[in-house]
Amino acid sequence: MANPTAAMLVIGDEILSGRTQDTNTHFLAGKLTAIGIDLKEVRVVADDADTIVSAVKTLAHSYDHVFTSGGIGPTHDDITADCIATAFDDHIDIRQDAYDLLAAYYAQDGKDFNTARQRMARIPDRALLIDNPVSVAPGFTLENVHVLAGVPSVFKAMVASVLATLTGGAPLLSQTRRINRGEGDLAGPLAELAQQFPDLSIGSYPFLHEGVYGANIVVRGTDVARLSDAIAKLNQLFPEDT
Amino acid sequence: MANPTAAMLVIGDEILSGRTQDTNTHFLAGKLTAIGIDLKEVRVVADDADTIVSAVKTLAHSYDHVFTSGGIGPTHDDITADCIATAFDDHIDIRQDAYDLLAAYYAQDGKDFNTARQRMARIPDRALLIDNPVSVAPGFTLENVHVLAGVPSVFKAMVASVLATLTGGAPLLSQTRRINRGEGDLAGPLAELAQQFPDLSIGSYPFLHEGVYGANIVVRGTDVARLSDAIAKLNQLFPEDT
Missing domain, CATH: 3.30.70 (Alpha-Beta Plaits)
Known part of the structure; x- marks a missing residue:
């Protein structure tokens, strides 16, 4: 039987402008190869809603799994979660389970759980949360798309959380x-x-x-x-x- | 006036398997930003002819410039030149100008200019050669696609050769x-x-x-x-x- 297939979608102007060298793809590629999931394509796109939605739809249709990195923080240029909801025609708002995780974290830390930070609890209704042991704000899986953070340390931790739930094929x-x-x-x-x-x-x-x-x-x-x-x-x- | 746009197409199983970290994209991104050409999208695809041809067509149609890296060496997995010819419906064979460059280089070096090395003189009829000051085997430009080597030192040298011929916009x-x-x-x-x-x-x-x-x-x-x-x-x- 053929191995499951995957694509990676890197979201971020900073990669395209040459400011930042993407290393998440290389990390994910090695991990997928080790468990027998074949990474077939990578795309890097800008922080533009139409572009992200279109790329997510195309890749989700073409491969068994899609991994995204970037754009799930609290700032105005973090639009990935909303784009994923649009791509799958799902409703998105602040979700109680994610809100509770973050509220507890910031309370313990003595930081203000303000409107911006509450944005990180915006999760599509049908998504499953992905554990973030580094900085709590969760990723999520919606259908076959796994939405992960762009910061490499958080990305790596989320990859570990997701891969534990997937079934691979014969390792290459x-x-x-x-x-x-x-x-x-x-x-x-x-x-x-x-x-x-x-x-x-x-x-x-x-x-x-x-x-x-x-x-x-x-x-x-x-x-x-x-x-x-x-x-x-x-x-x-x-x-x-x- | 809006800046010219560009896409990068990285060709190579070794990137997708996690064996090699792509650094050519990051290098090109910085150079394009500096001269006012906006890198809008990057794709990484496998050494598969149909996939390459399809990606080249899509990107060449969507952006002012497309840069490819990888797959123009002498081995059986080097299929980029033939794929570009297919994408633009051009004829490809060993071309005299490229042949002469390589023949002179290997004669001077005392190396056998064998059938495999002659493959590197396969250039589409309508293409312009791109100078390779590192290892002579040329890249080429066909329509709006610039076909460059994957080895980083050669890639960088070819980028310099190409960018000298392009007109950018306002540097970002x-x-x-x-x-x-x-x-x-x-x-x-x-x-x-x-x-x-x-x-x-x-x-x-x-x-x-x-x-x-x-x-x-x-x-x-x-x-x-x-x-x-x-x-x-x-x-x-x-x-x-x-």
Whole structure:
């Protein structure tokens, strides 16, 4: 059976302007691969309601899971929760369960639970809350979309909360062999290897390190014995170039 | 007049599997912002021909410029050039100008200019070559799509080659004020500030650093005097929280 599929939607002007390097995608990608959910597409879009709603609809329709990051804080540019509600035609307002979580947190902290902070309790009616052990304000899952915070420490904690509830497929295994030769010398033999192992994905990732060309050959698949066979064959082809 | 718009298309299984952190997008985003081209969307897709062709068509139709990274090397998984030709219904084969560049380079280097390396001379008929001062194998521009290498050092060099040929708009300027208070305390005043300066974009980027909540408030716009006014107003609102 094919693995479940996923897409990531990163929401935020700060990524598109070059102010911030997105690292949430890379983190999520590794976690999904480990549990056998195939990340198929990533999109980064601006803090614009129509754009977000349209991207959510498209991705939710195309993949088993969609993960979003960003735009669920208390400020005026945090519009993700409302956009998700619009995309799924759900009602959204301050929800009692989220309100109670936040009220208790700010009471304990001695901080003012003001109107802005109450915005973080805006959750669509049909959504399930996602636990946020870092800063309490919850994420949520609505249908197949998991709405997570953009701050990396909170994003990571929420990913752990969500992934514990999902069923993956066969984890994708990989083995890597570094070869210190230009890709041009490797390409012919690699293409033959790929034909001999149609059940595996064989990727070549070139690098240029201190003036030396080389490539990391990554063999991916779900059967560890086949991976080992392919790597053994690769070692025969390039015995000396490690 | 509105600035030209752009999208970035990152092509590569290695990004989606979590093996590699994409850094090309962040680099390009900063460069585009500096010359007044607005990066509006980023997509990351797998090394799959139908997916690439479809994404290229959609993005090329929606934005003034599309930049791609990845998939133009000599190996079997390098299919970007052929996909771009398909997307624009152009003929593609080994092209003499690219062939000559590569032949001279490998002759000088004493390397075999084999069939695999000749693949890097596959360029659509109507494309303009993009100079690659790092490793010679050229990128190309076809219509409004700029096809660049995935290896970061080569990508950066090609970006410089392309951007020199493009006309941007008004560069987006930004000023940042760090405030060591939770976003919940800032949100109300910031929303008012945003209403007073509708020509500026005011973003709040929260952080959690050693247990302290704070936010970087980034004010963006094209008029330096307006930026300074907004920051002055922000300083009045939060005189003590630096």
